[in-house]
Amino acid sequence: MTSMHLENVTVDFPIYNTRSRSLKNQVMSLATGGTIGSNPEGHVVIRGLENVTLSLKEGERLGLIGHNGSGKTTLLRVMSGVYYPSGGNITINGKCTSLINISLGIDPEATGRENIGIRGALLGFKKKELAERLAEIEEFSELGNFLDMPVRTYSTGMQLRLAFSISTVIQPEILIMDEWLATGDEGFQHKANERLHDLVNKTKILIIASHSRDLLVKNCTRIVWLEHGRVKMDGDAETVANAYFGHH
Amino acid sequence: MATATSQKMTAWQDISASLANFRLAALLGWQDVAQRYRRSSVGAFWLTINMGVLIGALGLVFGTIFNTPMSEFLPFICVGLIMWGYFSSLVTEGCGSFVANTETMLQLPIPFFTYILRTWWRNTIILAHNIIIFPLVLLIFGKFVNFDALLAIPGFILVSVNLLWVMVILAVLCTRYRDLTQIVQNIMQVGMYVTPIMWMPKNLPGGARSQLMLDYNPFYHLISIVREPLLGGVATPLNWIVSIGMALIGWVVALLFLNRYRTRITYWL
Numbered sequence: 001m002t003s004m005h006l007e008n009v010t011v012d013f014p015i016y017n018t019r020s021r022s023l024k025n026q027v028m029s030l031a032t033g034g035t036i037g038s039n040p041e042g043h044v045v046i047r048g049l050e051n052v053t054l055s056l057k058e059g060e061r062l063g064l065i066g067h068n069g070s071g072k073t074t075l076l077r078v079m080s081g082v083y084y085p086s087g088g089n090i091t092i093n094g095k096c097t098s099l100i101n102i103s104l105g106i107d108p109e110a111t112g113r114e115n116i117g118i119r120g121a122l123l124g125f126k127k128k129e130l131a132e133r134l135a136e137i138e139e140f141s142e143l144g145n146f147l148d149m150p151v152r153t154y155s156t157g158m159q160l161r162l163a164f165s166i167s168t169v170i171q172p173e174i175l176i177m178d179e180w181l182a183t184g185d186e187g188f189q190h191k192a193n194e195r196l197h198d199l200v201n202k203t204k205i206l207i208i209a210s211h212s213r214d215l216l217v218k219n220c221t222r223i224v225w226l227e228h229g230r231v232k233m234d235g236d237a238e239t240v241a242n243a244y245f246g247h248h
Numbered sequence: 249m250a251t252a253t254s255q256k257m258t259a260w261q262d263i264s265a266s267l268a269n270f271r272l273a274a275l276l277g278w279q280d281v282a283q284r285y286r287r288s289s290v291g292a293f294w295l296t297i298n299m300g301v302l303i304g305a306l307g308l309v310f311g312t313i314f315n316t317p318m319s320e321f322l323p324f325i326c327v328g329l330i331m332w333g334y335f336s337s338l339v340t341e342g343c344g345s346f347v348a349n350t351e352t353m354l355q356l357p358i359p360f361f362t363y364i365l366r367t368w369w370r371n372t373i374i375l376a377h378n379i380i381i382f383p384l385v386l387l388i389f390g391k392f393v394n395f396d397a398l399l400a401i402p403g404f405i406l407v408s409v410n411l412l413w414v415m416v417i418l419a420v421l422c423t424r425y426r427d428l429t430q431i432v433q434n435i436m437q438v439g440m441y442v443t444p445i446m447w448m449p450k451n452l453p454g455g456a457r458s459q460l461m462l463d464y465n466p467f468y469h470l471i472s473i474v475r476e477p478l479l480g481g482v483a484t485p486l487n488w489i490v491s492i493g494m495a496l497i498g499w500v501v502a503l504l505f506l507n508r509y510r511t512r513i514t515y516w517l
Contacts, residue, residue: 013515014515014516016424016516077354077355077514080355080356080357081357082353082354082355082356082357082514083514083515084256084511084514086515096357098355098356100355101351101355104351104352104355104356105352107279107283109282109283109286109287110279110282110283110286114279117275118275118276118279121271121272121275121276122272122352122356122358123356127271150286
């Protein structure tokens with residue numbers, strides 16, 4: 001059963017300025033008695049998330065809203081397993097994939113086809129699985145002969161098509177997105193939207209951060225409103241969206 | 249698929265998961281080499297050419313200074329410089345293994361040892377390009393390796409096992425303390441002169457002091473277990489014992505260290 005539980009998750013970022021990040025200064029501070037600096041360890045801590053408790057069951061579509069700096073990206077990173085919370089607990093049951101930056105790992109000097117291999121491997125595809133899906137990826141990208149050309153010769157739109165085509169053949173149980181992936185010219189965008197809707201519908205738990213009311217209300221069953229790293233409101237999509245967008 | 253698990257990953261799980269998916273590290277490492285030389289016609293063999301010129305020049309100079317026959321000195325400095333280049337790039341690039349992959353590490357929960365293996369594989373590919381010079385040097389002097397040369401293979405594996413734990417510790421430390429990389433580079437530079445690379449152990453004046461200078465240098469033992477077999481000699485039992493001992497103790501320390509700080513690494517990026 002796919003699920004995700006966060007219990008009192010707190011994330012603290014230590015901010016190392018150039019002073020404390022250097023070993024020289026740590027040695028020097030030993031020598032000088034460590035009186036310089038505001039706190040004993042010499043660094044400021046920023047609280048990214050504070051006591052976030054959430055439970056996601058199979059079938060839930062969660063939207064995240066909040067101002068810039070409210071902790072959305074941090075929460076997405078905790079949920080994708082990148083940040084281990086500095087306080088509290090997180091339990092994730094299920095294959096989890098984050099499509100935050102779909103161009104990650106694309107090498108401009110390598111050909112389109114080689115990049116399918118690299119990006120695929122980063123997303124966790126086995127060689128065999130990828131070979132089975134290769135034709136599908138190539139066809140969907142509509143890049144044709146350009147697949148044998150280095151990616152640096154592609155236009156921005158073509159690069160996005162490639163990245164999108166590879167990244168959306170995954171079949172995760174938990175899908176994490178930062179905004180809806182919009183790509184390409186009108187023809188491709190329509191096709192891409194369809195593919196993305198398909199993916200979103202097949203995945204068991206969806207978590208998406210967005211600033212678009214339409215998108216959230218259309219795709220989500222539940223919205224969490226974050227403010228200063230805390231959950232300000234958690235409820236069904238319509239109610240929270242009204243409360244959040246009503247004020248703005 | 250990138251599977252995030254509930255429990256926090258132990259260092260041991262991290263390393264075994266990375267090894268199980270070695271294909272990813274190898275692909276990325278290969279890509280690093282390919283990317284640098286894709287637009288050049290000779291490709292990565294530029295490295296071989298550069299190394300060859302260096303070996304020729306330093307070989308002539310130091311062979312003359314020490315008055316050693318070239319047929320003996322050139323093969324010696326050839327293996328020495330190639331292996332030292334390998335040690336030195338692994339250790340210094342090991343420092344940046346995590347920092348260089350910041351973007352990926354902040355997005356995908358790939359086990360961290362993968363990035364160390366990426367650095368290791370990239371440099372092993374470069375080593376494979378460089379080592380071609382050695383048989384050429386032997387050929388020039390009409391020399392051949394004997395069966396004992398096969399001992400260089402376990403020697404090489406042991407060297408890598410040792411360097412990998414050093415890289416694990418340095419990658420973690422250098423992510424936290426960014427200027428440590430400079431210190432490490434410095435140590436490796438000094439190490440090249442302290443270790444018998446450009447001079448032969450027999451050039452040292454005899455006596456206990458000289459022997460201590462060799463025996464207390466970990467790089468001397470590591471380079472000997474690869475170089476001696478290739479040059480038709482045998483590494484001393486001490487060379488092997490020290491190398492094996494360092495590997496065992498080093499890995500225990502590295503595992504404990506990684507285990508302790510693993511969850512903090514992404515916060516330091």
